[in-house]
Amino acid sequence: MGALFQEQFADLFAHQLTPVVSDPSTLSTLAQAAASFPTPYPIHLKVETGMGRLGLTQEELAGVIGSHRFPNSLQLEGLMTHLADTDGPATDATQQQLAQFNEAIKIVTSGGFRVPLIHAANSGGTVRFPEAHFSLVRPGLMLYGYHTLPSSVVVPDLKPVLSLRTCIAQLRIVQPGRSVSYNRTFTAKRPTRIAILPIGYADGLSRRLSNRGYVLIRGQRAPIAGLVCMDMVMVDVTHLSGASVGDEAVIIGRQGEEQITANDIAEWTGTISYEVLCSIGPRIPRQYHSS
Numbered sequence: 001m002g003a004l005f006q007e008q009f010a011d012l013f014a015h016q017l018t019p020v021v022s023d024p025s026t027l028s029t030l031a032q033a034a035a036s037f038p039t040p041y042p043i044h045l046k047v048e049t050g051m052g053r054l055g056l057t058q059e060e061l062a063g064v065i066g067s068h069r070f071p072n073s074l075q076l077e078g079l080m081t082h083l084a085d086t087d088g089p090a091t092d093a094t095q096q097q098l099a100q101f102n103e104a105i106k107i108v109t110s111g112g113f114r115v116p117l118i119h120a121a122n123s124g125g126t127v128r129f130p131e132a133h134f135s136l137v138r139p140g141l142m143l144y145g146y147h148t149l150p151s152s153v154v155v156p157d158l159k160p161v162l163s164l165r166t167c168i169a170q171l172r173i174v175q176p177g178r179s180v181s182y183n184r185t186f187t188a189k190r191p192t193r194i195a196i197l198p199i200g201y202a203d204g205l206s207r208r209l210s211n212r213g214y215v216l217i218r219g220q221r222a223p224i225a226g227l228v229c230m231d232m233v234m235v236d237v238t239h240l241s242g243a244s245v246g247d248e249a250v251i252i253g254r255q256g257e258e259q260i261t262a263n264d265i266a267e268w269t270g271t272i273s274y275e276v277l278c279s280i281g282p283r284i285p286r287q288y289h290s291s
């Protein structure tokens, strides 16, 4: 659903992926590239209705659809748009976008096309605008059990399902006056037990958590001590007498009675839960559990 470049066409065809096409010139280069295929290659068209991002204008859509101009080598399988303000306090901007999208659907259907897949709704649209459901919805954030909807909206019972965990690699006592991590931003005021965790900002643990975030160890919060490093972070476990090498440390998730959510980290770092969740780096192994 992102930007599409000619250099990607070979991979697209090799893996039989369905692209979203957002401008007339890509439509014609893709049509040429697909010209030798025995059957038309399926695509979705994206129309711009108010996000100010990728997508054909209504005029461009009318141009590529009208007067049998749509390429024979392609099949118009889907029509989509993206909603910009489904989690804002007001609903009028979304309603205007949906009105424009309905116009786009009319352009396509009156051009003689039967488009099986019509879609517009992100998480907010799925919850708040039933008229945006069309034939499929595209929730992202909500799949992780989070939302950014205003408190006036009745939200389904969502449960955060992602957890990010590591374990203690080493423990050391830092004596008063000695410091922890780069640039000496944390200096021990008392004999301080420091746990070293093998996760850092290269893994998505924001450097803005330095000296202000927490992790969970043995069911309790342990504050981050000093600057978060690229591959490691240090936490103060002085109050957790039993903490040992190998203990689980929860960055996001629940441990015992305590929980740290992506919303908490977003608040500590001045961002939104989306950014926290999608910053988790590629070298963190993903494990999928069914409950």
Ligand SMILES: Cc1ncc(COP(=O)(O)O)c(C=O)c1O
Pocket: 001, 082, 121, 122, 123, 124, 138, 139, 140, 141, 142
């Ligand atoms: C095209 C498109 N559809 C759907 C989504 C999902 O949005 P959300 O995470 O708000 O549900 C996104 C998110 O960036 C998107 O860019």
